[in-house]
Amino acid sequence: MTCAVLSIGTELTRGELVNSNAAWLATELTALGFEVVELDTVDDDRSRIVAALERLASGARVVVCTGGLGPTTDDVTTEAVANALGVRLARDEVSLELIRRRLEKFGRTMTETNAKQADFPEGADILPNPVGTAPGFGVRIGECMAYFMPGVPREMTKMFLDQVTPRIRALASNNLHQSRMRTFGLPESVVGEKLAGIEQDFPGTTIGYRAHFPEIEVKVLARAASHSAAREVCERATAEVRARLGGYVFGDADDSFAGVVGRALRAKGWTLAIAESCTGGLVGHMLTREPGASDFLLLDAVTYANSAKARVLGIDEDTIRWHGAVSSEVAAAMAVGAKRISGADVALALTGVAGPSGGGEQKPVGTVFLALARPDGTTDVKHRVFPGERLQIQTLASYAGLQLLRELCTPRPAERTSEIG
Amino acid sequence: MTCAVLSIGTELTRGELVNSNAAWLATELTALGFEVVELDTVDDDRSRIVAALERLASGARVVVCTGGLGPTTDDVTTEAVANALGVRLARDEVSLELIRRRLEKFGRTMTETNAKQADFPEGADILPNPVGTAPGFGVRIGECMAYFMPGVPREMTKMFLDQVTPRIRALASNNLHQSRMRTFGLPESVVGEKLAGIEQDFPGTTIGYRAHFPEIEVKVLARAASHSAAREVCERATAEVRARLGGYVFGDADDSFAGVVGRALRAKGWTLAIAESCTGGLVGHMLTREPGASDFLLLDAVTYANSAKARVLGIDEDTIRWHGAVSSEVAAAMAVGAKRISGADVALALTGVAGPSGGGEQKPVGTVFLALARPDGTTDVKHRVFPGERLQIQTLASYAGLQLLRELCTPRPAERTSEIG
Numbered sequence: 001m002t003c004a005v006l007s008i009g010t011e012l013t014r015g016e017l018v019n020s021n022a023a024w025l026a027t028e029l030t031a032l033g034f035e036v037v038e039l040d041t042v043d044d045d046r047s048r049i050v051a052a053l054e055r056l057a058s059g060a061r062v063v064v065c066t067g068g069l070g071p072t073t074d075d076v077t078t079e080a081v082a083n084a085l086g087v088r089l090a091r092d093e094v095s096l097e098l099i100r101r102r103l104e105k106f107g108r109t110m111t112e113t114n115a116k117q118a119d120f121p122e123g124a125d126i127l128p129n130p131v132g133t134a135p136g137f138g139v140r141i142g143e144c145m146a147y148f149m150p151g152v153p154r155e156m157t158k159m160f161l162d163q164v165t166p167r168i169r170a171l172a173s174n175n176l177h178q179s180r181m182r183t184f185g186l187p188e189s190v191v192g193e194k195l196a197g198i199e200q201d202f203p204g205t206t207i208g209y210r211a212h213f214p215e216i217e218v219k220v221l222a223r224a225a226s227h228s229a230a231r232e233v234c235e236r237a238t239a240e241v242r243a244r245l246g247g248y249v250f251g252d253a254d255d256s257f258a259g260v261v262g263r264a265l266r267a268k269g270w271t272l273a274i275a276e277s278c279t280g281g282l283v284g285h286m287l288t289r290e291p292g293a294s295d296f297l298l299l300d301a302v303t304y305a306n307s308a309k310a311r312v313l314g315i316d317e318d319t320i321r322w323h324g325a326v327s328s329e330v331a332a333a334m335a336v337g338a339k340r341i342s343g344a345d346v347a348l349a350l351t352g353v354a355g356p357s358g359g360g361e362q363k364p365v366g367t368v369f370l371a372l373a374r375p376d377g378t379t380d381v382k383h384r385v386f387p388g389e390r391l392q393i394q395t396l397a398s399y400a401g402l403q404l405l406r407e408l409c410t411p412r413p414a415e416r417t418s419e420i421g
Numbered sequence: 422m423t424c425a426v427l428s429i430g431t432e433l434t435r436g437e438l439v440n441s442n443a444a445w446l447a448t449e450l451t452a453l454g455f456e457v458v459e460l461d462t463v464d465d466d467r468s469r470i471v472a473a474l475e476r477l478a479s480g481a482r483v484v485v486c487t488g489g490l491g492p493t494t495d496d497v498t499t500e501a502v503a504n505a506l507g508v509r510l511a512r513d514e515v516s517l518e519l520i521r522r523r524l525e526k527f528g529r530t531m532t533e534t535n536a537k538q539a540d541f542p543e544g545a546d547i548l549p550n551p552v553g554t555a556p557g558f559g560v561r562i563g564e565c566m567a568y569f570m571p572g573v574p575r576e577m578t579k580m581f582l583d584q585v586t587p588r589i590r591a592l593a594s595n596n597l598h599q600s601r602m603r604t605f606g607l608p609e610s611v612v613g614e615k616l617a618g619i620e621q622d623f624p625g626t627t628i629g630y631r632a633h634f635p636e637i638e639v640k641v642l643a644r645a646a647s648h649s650a651a652r653e654v655c656e657r658a659t660a661e662v663r664a665r666l667g668g669y670v671f672g673d674a675d676d677s678f679a680g681v682v683g684r685a686l687r688a689k690g691w692t693l694a695i696a697e698s699c700t701g702g703l704v705g706h707m708l709t710r711e712p713g714a715s716d717f718l719l720l721d722a723v724t725y726a727n728s729a730k731a732r733v734l735g736i737d738e739d740t741i742r743w744h745g746a747v748s749s750e751v752a753a754a755m756a757v758g759a760k761r762i763s764g765a766d767v768a769l770a771l772t773g774v775a776g777p778s779g780g781g782e783q784k785p786v787g788t789v790f791l792a793l794a795r796p797d798g799t800t801d802v803k804h805r806v807f808p809g810e811r812l813q814i815q816t817l818a819s820y821a822g823l824q825l826l827r828e829l830c831t832p833r834p835a836e837r838t839s840e841i842g
Contacts, residue, residue: 012460013459015444015446015457017631018440020439022440023438023440025436026433026434027437028436036434038473039440039462040460041462042459043457048458048459052459055476071613073628106808111610113610113614152634208435210437276705280710281702281723282709282710284701285702289703291776291777291811294725297701299722299724299725299733300721301722301723302695302705302720302722304715305718307719308720308763311763312720
């Protein structure tokens with residue numbers, strides 16, 4: 001069954017925003033079994049929205065639209081749909097009340113601008129929005145079902161999964177199965193080389209790659225005569241992918257790298273302390289954005305200045321002066337200091353040059369020393385030089401630090417450690 | 422002058438790739454003065470490519486296309502264009518020789534598959550590709566100029582800048598001017614209300630809004646008879662926007678909130694210490710992802726466990742036991758402790774409940790205490806309850822903390838402080 005995606009917004013046609021919504025929806029719709037034939041994007045112009053909608057609806061069984069449902073004057077999607085259908089807008093009292101309550105919860109009063117978000121084309125199937133003010137809606141245009149959702153990704157994804165998916169699932173041809181895995185430690189081209197030939201060995205499968213820096217997501221999509229046959233070949237191909245990639249696969253689509261590390265620490269029953277310098281709190285942020293970090297994280301001492309390294313972690317100022325703040329010696333002392341003052345079982349320390357300035361011939365921008373103080377009292381330091389700009393270097397260093405913790409909790413063969421950087 | 426972008430590729434319609442090419446081209450075309458009205462994407466299907474091309478060419482003066490010029494069988498763009506024009510494919514000997522040489526340079530022999538990339542619709546304007554094997558080309562379709570480029574971003578961007586831009590520049594109307602501002606502290610609907618009427622007061626202007634949680638970006642786009650007239654009305658409208666939004670505007674499109682706070686601290690010559698709990702390092706990460714944070718940031722003590730609050734910041738354990746870790750008293754003690762141990766001029770502390778668990782009736786999820794220890798020795802605590810899920814609460818709390826620093830450095834009337842949360 002064919003379907004199309006329509007994205008609405010001048011911020012998209014002007015290129016101010018990369019349209020990740022369309023790619024996300026295309027992935028989901030493909031996984032449901034639809035053949036997605038077109039992803040169109042138009043600006044916030046009533047007549048162009050109407051024209052695109054009529055055109056897509058005449059050729060596809062389902063059209064999924066995002067954007068233009070906000071409260072401001074440039075949000076004209078709802079009016080355009082009413083025009084296309086030749087119906088009036090009607091205010092929905094239930095939606096109005098939900099918007100009012102949501103605004104009150106945040107201490108705000110509803111204005112006419114907000115109330116506009118409770119207007120829908122007459123006869124529309126309203127899709128409540130539990131995480132924002134703009135509800136979505138569905139309408140029938142000829143033989144096509146069209147669904148309209150807000151453009152805010154967090155609101156759109158929830159509305160699509162919870163409300164649109166159940167409404168359209170029956171329209172899809174259910175002969176597809178997909179699996180997704182997240183990997184860290186190999187560049188995309190090497191992941192591709194390691195998986196060469198799998199599509200031929202498992203007919204009906206397609207291997208897809210998506211880079212979410214610095215991770216590579218691998219997808220296995222299988223098509224067969226029936227859904228159970230598709231699932232069977234997908235599972236066999238996925239097992240082959242996992243076997244070839246080994247420890248580079250750290251989890252499923254919904255796992256985060258830091259979340260996996262957190263689970264591993266929790267499983268060991270170890271508490272953690274961190275001492276950061278060049279990464280400036282990013283390791284702590286990655287671990288604590290996942291719920292439950294308080295089970296293992298005691299302290300993250302971001303000792304940015306040398307004086308803080310000395311005062312907070314008790315590092316001898318002569319050590320810093322003699323070896324420099326970016327050195328194996330200081331990294332080790334940071335880890336040992338963080339472990340001692342926090343009483344944690346394990347400590348990770350990072351010190352380096354994130355750039356753009358501060359690099360030298362001996363220690364160019366990207367140089368990072370990573371120290372790991374283990375429960376058995378030993379401390380190791382690794383020296384790495386990461387490529388890229390400041391935030392990339394900070395991100396790669398943070399991943400490398402988390403990888404050390406992952407390897408400590410779940411030792412793997414040496415060949416499976418990171419090859420990036 | 423209107424233009425459109427057509428992206429071709431099943432990897433795009435299946436969502437395996439986010440279409441960053443289209444956003445890049447839209448930005449470039451807008452900057453050249455074109456009004457980009459549509460970004461369409463179709464799969465590698467001859468008839469759909471032809472239909473999209475004919476449709477876009479009938480409505481736009483320029484259509485820029487990417488993808489489907491590769492050597493494999495699923496690359497059918499060139500054939501589709503020849504079909505649309507009703508002409509034959511002709512092999513170009515110059516392009517063939519360049520492809521042969523390029524392959525030889527990499528130690529490869531040209532096959533018929535490669536040679537296919539030297540075929541073009543008869544009469545096409547060939548665009549050489551110095552960084553890849555697939556040349557591009559331009560054709561006239563009715564009143565429209567259409568250009569076809571490879572989908573590989575590195576090859577596409579070079580071909581567009583070096584070869585397409587000079588060919589289309591004269592077609593662009595250079596009568597646009599745009600300004601962009603970033604705001605924090607007001608929800609989108611309130612920003613919209615404050616700016617109501619500006620489009621009418623300054624004819625030719627359009628106000629656009631874009632949410633980058635928790636910021637709202639405001640754009641003023643002006644169209645006039647000439648570029649200088651557009652700039653003039655844009656500047657006047659922008660001044661009015663800034664006057665109405667006051668201190669909620671924190672910078673231009675390229676400024677980050679943390680970067681603005683860092684600049685303000687640097688201007689004052691103040692050093693900073695932070696003590697975080699519920700935000701887990703996010704405040705430190707936001708400040709240190711900007712270059713030059715070492716000018717002012719001494720320490721960010723992420724004292725996640727109560728024991729760390731006591732050991733690192735020297736907070737009396739009875740204070741924590743008596744008032745709870747999430748309390749005005751502990752927030753104040755964290756700020757005072759961070760200031761004392763680091764020797765910084767200013768200290769910011771945050772302690773709260775980021776959720777999803779840990780909330781109670783007195784201190785629900787979202788409760789955050791923010792303490793500011795000032796250079797004059799005074800310390801204040803603010804109590805807030807932020808809405809949303811874990812990462813949203815952490816983000817709002819971090820912004821609120823940075824906002825306290827911003828206000829300390831550049832005092833503003835009370836009415837201009839944050840209204841979010």
